[in-house]
Every structure is written in structure tokens, then in C-alpha cells.
Amino acid sequence: MIDREQLDRNVDSIGSRVVAVSKQIHAHPELRFEEHRAAAWLAESIEQAGISVERAVGGLPTAFRARLGAGGGPRVAILAEYDALPEIGHACGHNLIAGGALGAFLALAEHGKLPGSVDLIGTPAEEGGGGKIRLLEAGVFEGVDAAMMFHPYDRDILAHPALASRWFTMKFSGKPAHAAIAPWDGNSALTACLETFRLIDSQRVHFRDGVRVHGFVTNGGQAVNVIPEHAACEFSVRAPFKAELERVAAIVERCARGAALACGVEVELSIRQGYREMKNNLAMARRFGAALEALGRPARETDARVGAGSTDMGDLSQAVPSIHPYLAICDEGETLCHQHAFAACAASERGFETMLVAAKAMARTTLDLLEDAKLLERVKAEFARP
Numbered sequence: 133m134i135d136r137e138q139l140d141r142n143v144d145s146i147g148s149r150v151v152a153v154s155k156q157i158h159a160h161p162e163l164r165f166e167e168h169r170a171a172a173w174l175a176e177s178i179e180q181a182g183i184s185v186e187r188a189v190g191g192l193p194t195a196f197r198a199r200l201g202a203g204g205g206p207r208v209a210i211l212a213e214y215d216a217l218p219e220i221g222h223a224c225g226h227n228l229i230a231g232g233a234l235g236a237f238l239a240l241a242e243h244g245k246l247p248g249s250v251d252l253i254g255t256p257a258e259e260g261g262g263g264k265i266r267l268l269e270a271g272v273f274e275g276v277d278a279a280m281m282f283h284p285y286d287r288d289i290l291a292h293p294a295l296a297s298r299w300f301t302m303k304f305s306g307k308p309a310h311a312a313i314a315p316w317d318g319n320s321a322l323t324a325c326l327e328t329f330r331l332i333d334s335q336r337v338h339f340r341d342g343v344r345v346h347g348f349v350t351n352g353g354q355a356v357n358v359i360p361e362h363a364a365c366e367f368s369v370r371a372p373f374k375a376e377l378e379r380v381a382a383i384v385e386r387c388a389r390g391a392a393l394a395c396g397v398e399v400e401l402s403i404r405q406g407y408r409e410m411k412n413n414l415a416m417a418r419r420f421g422a423a424l425e426a427l428g429r430p431a432r433e434t435d436a437r438v439g440a441g442s443t444d445m446g447d448l449s450q451a452v453p454s455i456h457p458y459l460a461i462c463d464e465g466e467t468l469c470h471q472h473a474f475a476a477c478a479a480s481e482r483g484f485e486t487m488l489v490a491a492k493a494m495a496r497t498t499l500d501l502l503e504d505a506k507l508l509e510r511v512k513a514e515f516a517r518p
């Protein structure tokens with residue numbers, strides 16, 4: 133077994149370079165599929181280490197891949213996300229995900245000969261774009277035995293769930309009329325839209341634990357003196373597993389159609405497949421946890437007190453044994469993803485410190501997966517179980 137502490141020292145020696153790239157990405161937030169500068173900065177940092185980078189891999193202009201190892205032996209993928217959110221920038225801390233992946237990869241590169249190969253894959257558009265799904269479909273993950281990334285959070289959790297999700301866009305079309313002179317001549321699209329919210333709320337009692345249905349009105353009408361001819365809303369439906377997602381999605385659809393029927397308006401639904409639920413590989417997550425513990429940071433396996441989101445890592449985890457551990461960049465309960473305060477934490481000393489710990493733990497776990505055939509066997513056996 134090669135000395136794991138050497139990997140830690142490798143991360144430390146490149147730490148300031150990795151922090152600089154992460155800071156740069158944070159300071160220039162780019163939305164899904166538009167992460168041209170972030171992808172270029174990451175690729176350049178890899179090339180500076182003498183490693184070639186395949187750009188626009190899988191047909192996505194802002195994806196990339198770099199590889200260590202000459203082939204033969206297992207292959208582990210370390211994933212970098214780097215997209216930001218509208219208005220609130222890097223409030224999901226993907227700049228730290230990118231830096232953690234870069235640090236782990238460069239530390240393994242410095243290590244010399246590996247008993248297998250390591251891919252660093254730049255995966256764009258996690259925020260609603262499903263970049264990993266596109267890369268999966270393009271075959272970018274073929275031959276990958278295990279995949280990992282880390283995500284910033286308000287606490288350390290090794291194997292937290294992520295929900296299966298689906299998006300609904302609902303467009304209601306009614307009949308306009310003067311709202312004072314002849315309201316009886318109109319059919320309000322807005323009323324149907326609002327009734328949809330009310331009907332969905334009435335059904336929540338029938339949802340299983342962990343289900344999330346949340347929406348907002350995107351078009352509430354055109355003028356106060358006109359019965360709204362057009363109204364629209366969007367809903368996100370999430371559930372801990374696919375069958376419940378299907379069931380709840382059918383209820384949501386029924387509510388929209390019922391509201392439209394009651395209000396005498398038309399409704400047009402468009403449904404976009406969201407993400408699959410996360411299939412956390414516990415054998416891998418526990419090994420990552422052991423690495424964290426060795427680094428002085430023991431972590432819980434899960435924590436029922438915090439909610440779960442959705443990620444395209446869920447889709448990947450259904451195809452390849454995967455982990456998506458969370459590491460704290462602030463105090464518990466202080467702030468969480470998609471808040472302004474979390475964006476600030478993603479560029480704080482504590483954030484960068486956590487990023488480098490993640491790099492070390494991922495580098496150690498990757499090397500374990502390459503060297504320890506029994507571990508990889510357990511990982512694969514667990515993955516094969518339904």
C-alpha cells in the first residue's frame with residue numbers, strides 16, 4: 133500500500149493553486165451549459181501539470197475529461213461541477229466541487245504509477261441541465277467502475293439521499309373579458325392556475341414521507357381590468373423513489389386538469405424528466421468516511437434532520453457505483469445551499485479548507501479502489517443488489 137499521507141502532502145503542495153482556480157470560478161459565476169471560462173480554467177490547470185485534456189467531451193462544449201494511468205486495472209472517475217445559479221451565483225458551492233476534484237486528481241497525478249486509471253470528468257449544468265445524463269448517454273462513463281464527487285453543505289454526511297424529480301410547466305388559457313363591465317363573459321385562466329395550487333395542497337395528506345411538491349406562478353395575468361386569458365405555473369415534484377414519483381406526478385397532473393375543468397379553461401402540460409434518486413454506494417461511502425476520519429473529520433452516515441434535494445449524480449449512481457458525500461463549509465443550520473450566505477461560505481477560508489480535505493479524502497478513496505480488489509468487489513456486489 134502506498135503511503136496515504138503522501139497524497140495529503142501532494143494536495144497541500146498544490147493547495148494554493150487549486151484555491152486560486154476555485155476563487156476565480158466563484159468570482160465569475162456562469163449558468164448551466166455556459167461555463168466556458170470555468171471549464172477552460174480547470175483544463176488549463178490540468179495541462180499545466182503536463183496532462184492532456186479532452187475538451188467538449190460527449191458533445192457538450194463545457195464538459196471535459198483528463199485521464200491518468202495507461203489502461204488496465206479498474207477505472208475511477210472523480211467529478212467536477214462548476215455551474216452557478218441565476219441571481220445568487222455560486223450559492224451551491226460548485227466552485228468548491230470543482231476545486232476538490234482538481235486537487236484530488238492532481239494529487240494522484242503526482243503520485244506516479246497507478247494500478248488502474250483515474251478520470252477527472254468536468255460535468256456541466258447540474259443545476260437543472262442534467263449534464264451528467266447527457267454525458268452518460270454519450271458514453272463518457274463507459275468503462276468507469278466507480279464515480280465520486282463531494283458537495284458542500286452545513287454538515288458532514290457520507291450517504292445522504294437525493295430525490296427523484298420531475299418538472300411540470302402548466303399553461304392555462306381562458307377567455308378574456310372586461311373585469312368590471314362584463315366579467316361574466318370571461319373564464320379566468322388565473323383562477324384555474326391558483327386552484328391547481330389549492331388542489332395539490334389538499335392532496336399532500338396522501339403523500340409519503342420525503343415527497344416534495346413546490347411550484348410558483350410564472351404568469352398571473354396581463355392587466356388588472358381584464359379577466360386573465362393566460363396564466364401559467366411551474367411545479368417540481370420530488371420523491372425518494374421512482375414509484376412514488378410516478379404516483380404523485382399523476383396526482384399533480386389530475387389537480388391541474390381538474391382545476392381547468394372546473395374553471396372552464398384549457399390547460400396544456402409539459403413534463404420534463406428530472407433526476408433519478410441517489411443510489412449511495414455504502415461500501416464506498418464508508419471507505420470515504422474512513423479517509424475523512426484519518427484526516428481528523430469523522431462524519432455521520434446520514435442525518436434525518438436535514439432535507440434532501442435532487443442531483444444528476446442520482447442518474448449516474450443508477451448506472452455506476454457512486455458516492456456524493458456532503459462536507460460542511462459553515463456551522464450546522466447557519467445557512468444552506470441556494471442562499472446568499474451559502475455563496476459567501478463557498479469563498480471563505482473554511483470553504484477552501486473543506487475543499488482540500490475533500491480532495492485528500494477523494495484521492496485516498498480513489499487509490500483504495502484501485503489497489504484494494506476486495507473493496508471494489510464489495511462495491512460492485514452492493515451495486516448489483518436491487
Ligand SMILES: [Zn+2]
Nearest residue numbers: 224226258283
Ligand atoms: Zn449543488
